[in-house]
Amino acid sequence: MSLPVLEARGITKRFAGVTALDGVDFNARAGEVHALMGENGAGKSTLIKVLTGAYARDEGTVRVGGEPIAPRCTGDAEAAGIATVYQEVNLIPDLSVAENIGLGRQPLRWGCIHWRAVRDRARRALARLGLTLDVDQPLSTCSIAVQQLVAVARALDVSARVLILDEPTSSLDEREVGELFAVIRRLRADGMAIVLVTHFLDQVYAISDRITVLRNGRLVGEFAAADLPRLELVSHMLGRPCDELPAAGRAAASLPPPGAPLLAVRDFGRKNVLRPLDLHVHAGEVLGLAGLLGSGRTELARLLFGIDRPDCGEMKVAGHLTKIRSPGASLRLRFGFTPEDRKTQALLPNLSVRENLIVALQVRRGLWRRVPRAEQDQLTARFIQALGIKASGPEQAIKHLSGGNQQKVLLARWLATEPRLLILDEPTRGIDVGAQADLERLLAELRAQGLALIFISSEISELVRNSQRIIVLRDHAKVAELAGGEVEESTVMRAIADEGGAPPPHG
Amino acid sequence: MKARLPQQQIPVAASLAVLLLLYGGGCALFPHFGSLRVLINLFGDNAFLGIAAVGTTFVILSGGIDLSVGSVVAFTGILVARLVAQGVAPPAALAIALLLGALFGGLMGLLIQAFDLPPFLVTLGGMFLARGLGFMVHAESIAITHPFYDGFIAQTLAIRVSSRLSIPFTAVCLVAVVAGATALARWTPFGRNVYALGSNEASARLMGLPVARTKVGVYALAGFLSALGGCVATFYMQSGNPASFVGLELDAIAAAVIGGTILRGGVGFIPGTLVGVLILGLIQTLITFQGDLNTWWTRIIIGALLFLFILLQEMISRFARRS
Structure with a gap:
C-alpha cells in the first residue's frame, strides 16, 4: 500500500452546535480511486468542503504529501494540490474552452493576457486527459459530458496531486460516464489520487479501488473495494443488517392481476417519438419500463399522461375508450405523474x-x-x-x-x-439509499392498496425488485415484455442489449 | 485567429452592416454627406455618449445595469463649470470630477456587492441622487470661459487636417477610450473576469475568480467613464447644465445592445458599442440633412432598430442552442 498523498486525521466540524463531522479520518493514495460513500447527511459533502477549503475545520489535521495544510478558500486548496470538480458544471458557458481552463491564471506578457499561451496550455491540459478539442469554441457548444471533462482539465491544470470529483456523473448518460471513467483510469495510471463521491453503486464498483463509508458524520470504515460485497456496503451505509434491506423484499411476481386492465393502449405512438406499441397495466400492479437513457421511456410516459399527444392508436381506461388531451384530463381520470426532472418540472421551489x-x-x-x-x-x-x-x-x-x-x-x-394510476419517472434519481428504500417500501404498499403503477428507472435491479412486469424499450420502440419468472436482471439486460449485442455494462 | 465568423460576433457584424448601409445611403442621397467634415463631426458630436456607453457596456457585460449615467454626466458638467467659474484651474476641476465619478460608481458597486442588491434599483437611486446633487452645485447653466478651454482644448489639442478642418479633441478622446476599453476587455484578467461574472456568477465564484473586486471595479469604471463623458461634454458644449442629459443612460444602453452586447451579460464586444453609438449619431445626421422630418423620427428609428437587433440576437442564440 502506497503512502497517502492526502491524509486527514480526526476531522471535526460543527455547525451551530450540530456535529456534522466527528473525528473522521480519510486517506487518498496516489494511483487509486477512492470512493466516499454515505447517505445524505452522512457528512460526505462536509468532508469534501473541509478538504477544498470551503469550510474551516474545527479539529483535526490535513496533510498533503506530508505537509500540513489549512485551506481557507478553494484557491488555497488548489495551491496545495487539491483540485475539485463539482456536480453541476461550474464553468462559464459563453467563454471559449481554452479560456475556461485558463480563467483566473492566464499567463501574461507585457501586462496583457498571452492568448497563444492560454490556448497552448488548454490543449496540453486536455491532451493529458486524452482529449483533442477545438479550444476556441464556446463551452456552451460542447455536450455536458465534454464540459465536465473540461472542468476536470481546469482542475488539473494546477499541479494537482489529488482530484476530488463530487457526484460528477449525475447528469451524464451511460456512454458519457464511460468517457469520464476512461479519463479517470488514465489519471489513476499517471499516479493521481482520485476521490469520487457518487450515489451510483454500479459506478463505485466499476472504478474504485477503495471505499470509505461515512454515516451520521462518523467514519464507518475504509475497505478495499474488491473485499466489500455490495450488500455489505449498503448495510454499512444504512447502518442496518443486510436482511432488512429492500433487496431482500423482491416484489411478488406471482399474482396475475385479475379483471380488465385499468389502462390499456394499442398501436399507441407518435411519429419520430415513439413507434406504436401495446401496453396495459392493472390495478394492484407495478409495470416497469426499462431501457437506456433516450430509449423512449420518458416520451412514453409523457404520451400516456397527455403532456404530448399520440398520433395513432387507441387508449382504454377501465374498459372505456378514452382520449387524453392534456395533463388536466389525466388528473380528472385520477392519474398522476412525477417527472424525471424534479427540480424544473415538478417542484415549486419557493x-x-x-x-x-x-x-x-x-x-x-x-x-x-x-x-x-x-x-x-x-x-x-x-x-x-x-x-x-x-x-x-x-x-x-x-x-x-x-x-x-x-x-x-x-x-x-x-x-x-x-389516484388510480401513478407514473413515476426515475423517482429514485439523486436521492440517498435510505430514502430509496423508503420509496420502494411505499411503492409496494400502494400496489397492495390497489393502485396501478408505471415505474421508470435506469437502475435495472431496482426495476426488477419492484415490478411485476417489465416492458423494455430500445431506440423508441418496445422490444420485450417480461412477466413472471422472466423478470430478472439478466433477462432485462439481454433485452436492452439485444442478446448477442454488447454485454451488460456492469453485470 | 479563426477565419470563420464566431457566432457571438454576428450581431456586431450585422450592426456594422447597418452602419455602412446608413452611411452609404446618406452619401447617395445628399451631396456633402460623404465629406470628411460630416464624418469627423459624427465622432466629435457623439463622443460623450460613446464614452459613457463604453462604461455601460462593461456594466452590462458583468450582468448589471447602470441607470445613473445621464445624471453623472450632467453632475460632472455643472461641477466642472462651477469650479472653473470659482477660479479652480480646469485640469484640477476635471481631475476632481473624474475622481468623484469613480468614487460614486464604486460606492454603488459596493452596495450592490455587499448587500446583494439589484443593480437596477441601486443605480436608479444613484440616478436621482446625482441629478439632485447637480442642482445643488448650481441650479442653472454655467458657461465656461477659460483659456484652457478656448485655447488649449479647442485649438492646441485639436488635430489639424487642413486650414479649415480639424479633428476636435472630443473625437480623439472617444477613439482613445474605445481602444483602451477594448484592450481592457480583451487582454486583461479584469476584463475576462467581467465576462465570466456576467455569464455565470456562481461559477465564477467557484472558479476562484475575484467576484467582489470585479463587480465593484466595474461600477467604479462605469462611474469614471460617465464622469469622463461629462468632462468631454464640457469641452463640446463649453458649459455645464444640471438639467441636461436626461435619459442619456438609455441611449447608452441602446448603443450597447445595437452593438451586439446581450443584456443578460457575458456576451459583447466593446467596438460594437462604438458602432452602436455611430448608428444613433448617423440617424440623427441623416434626419438633419433631410431637413423636413421631425427630430422625433430619430427616436422612432432607434426604437425599430432596437427591436430588430433584439430579435436578431434571440434568433442567433436559438439557432446556437439547436445546433
Whole structure:
C-alpha cells in the first residue's frame, strides 16, 4: 500500500452546535480511486468542503504529501494540490474552452493576457486527459459530458496531486460516464489520487479501488473495494443488517392481476417519438419500463399522461375508450405523474411543503373550490407522518429539503388526489439509499392498496425488485415484455442489449 | 485567429452592416454627406455618449445595469463649470470630477456587492441622487470661459487636417477610450473576469475568480467613464447644465445592445458599442440633412432598430442552442 498523498486525521466540524463531522479520518493514495460513500447527511459533502477549503475545520489535521495544510478558500486548496470538480458544471458557458481552463491564471506578457499561451496550455491540459478539442469554441457548444471533462482539465491544470470529483456523473448518460471513467483510469495510471463521491453503486464498483463509508458524520470504515460485497456496503451505509434491506423484499411476481386492465393502449405512438406499441397495466400492479437513457421511456410516459399527444392508436381506461388531451384530463381520470426532472418540472421551489403537496388536489377541484385550510393542514400532517417526510414543518420551503424528501412530497402531491394510476419517472434519481428504500417500501404498499403503477428507472435491479412486469424499450420502440419468472436482471439486460449485442455494462 | 465568423460576433457584424448601409445611403442621397467634415463631426458630436456607453457596456457585460449615467454626466458638467467659474484651474476641476465619478460608481458597486442588491434599483437611486446633487452645485447653466478651454482644448489639442478642418479633441478622446476599453476587455484578467461574472456568477465564484473586486471595479469604471463623458461634454458644449442629459443612460444602453452586447451579460464586444453609438449619431445626421422630418423620427428609428437587433440576437442564440 502506497503512502497517502492526502491524509486527514480526526476531522471535526460543527455547525451551530450540530456535529456534522466527528473525528473522521480519510486517506487518498496516489494511483487509486477512492470512493466516499454515505447517505445524505452522512457528512460526505462536509468532508469534501473541509478538504477544498470551503469550510474551516474545527479539529483535526490535513496533510498533503506530508505537509500540513489549512485551506481557507478553494484557491488555497488548489495551491496545495487539491483540485475539485463539482456536480453541476461550474464553468462559464459563453467563454471559449481554452479560456475556461485558463480563467483566473492566464499567463501574461507585457501586462496583457498571452492568448497563444492560454490556448497552448488548454490543449496540453486536455491532451493529458486524452482529449483533442477545438479550444476556441464556446463551452456552451460542447455536450455536458465534454464540459465536465473540461472542468476536470481546469482542475488539473494546477499541479494537482489529488482530484476530488463530487457526484460528477449525475447528469451524464451511460456512454458519457464511460468517457469520464476512461479519463479517470488514465489519471489513476499517471499516479493521481482520485476521490469520487457518487450515489451510483454500479459506478463505485466499476472504478474504485477503495471505499470509505461515512454515516451520521462518523467514519464507518475504509475497505478495499474488491473485499466489500455490495450488500455489505449498503448495510454499512444504512447502518442496518443486510436482511432488512429492500433487496431482500423482491416484489411478488406471482399474482396475475385479475379483471380488465385499468389502462390499456394499442398501436399507441407518435411519429419520430415513439413507434406504436401495446401496453396495459392493472390495478394492484407495478409495470416497469426499462431501457437506456433516450430509449423512449420518458416520451412514453409523457404520451400516456397527455403532456404530448399520440398520433395513432387507441387508449382504454377501465374498459372505456378514452382520449387524453392534456395533463388536466389525466388528473380528472385520477392519474398522476412525477417527472424525471424534479427540480424544473415538478417542484415549486419557493413554496412550502404544504403548498407543494396540495397543488394537484386543488387543480383537480378547480379554481372556485378552494381546498379548505383545515383540510390542507390535515392532509399535510397525514402525509408527512405516513411517508416519513423529514422537514422542519409543513411551512418549510420545499427547496430546503433533501432530494429524497422532496420526492416524497411530490408523491404525496399525487396521493392526495387519491389516484388510480401513478407514473413515476426515475423517482429514485439523486436521492440517498435510505430514502430509496423508503420509496420502494411505499411503492409496494400502494400496489397492495390497489393502485396501478408505471415505474421508470435506469437502475435495472431496482426495476426488477419492484415490478411485476417489465416492458423494455430500445431506440423508441418496445422490444420485450417480461412477466413472471422472466423478470430478472439478466433477462432485462439481454433485452436492452439485444442478446448477442454488447454485454451488460456492469453485470 | 479563426477565419470563420464566431457566432457571438454576428450581431456586431450585422450592426456594422447597418452602419455602412446608413452611411452609404446618406452619401447617395445628399451631396456633402460623404465629406470628411460630416464624418469627423459624427465622432466629435457623439463622443460623450460613446464614452459613457463604453462604461455601460462593461456594466452590462458583468450582468448589471447602470441607470445613473445621464445624471453623472450632467453632475460632472455643472461641477466642472462651477469650479472653473470659482477660479479652480480646469485640469484640477476635471481631475476632481473624474475622481468623484469613480468614487460614486464604486460606492454603488459596493452596495450592490455587499448587500446583494439589484443593480437596477441601486443605480436608479444613484440616478436621482446625482441629478439632485447637480442642482445643488448650481441650479442653472454655467458657461465656461477659460483659456484652457478656448485655447488649449479647442485649438492646441485639436488635430489639424487642413486650414479649415480639424479633428476636435472630443473625437480623439472617444477613439482613445474605445481602444483602451477594448484592450481592457480583451487582454486583461479584469476584463475576462467581467465576462465570466456576467455569464455565470456562481461559477465564477467557484472558479476562484475575484467576484467582489470585479463587480465593484466595474461600477467604479462605469462611474469614471460617465464622469469622463461629462468632462468631454464640457469641452463640446463649453458649459455645464444640471438639467441636461436626461435619459442619456438609455441611449447608452441602446448603443450597447445595437452593438451586439446581450443584456443578460457575458456576451459583447466593446467596438460594437462604438458602432452602436455611430448608428444613433448617423440617424440623427441623416434626419438633419433631410431637413423636413421631425427630430422625433430619430427616436422612432432607434426604437425599430432596437427591436430588430433584439430579435436578431434571440434568433442567433436559438439557432446556437439547436445546433
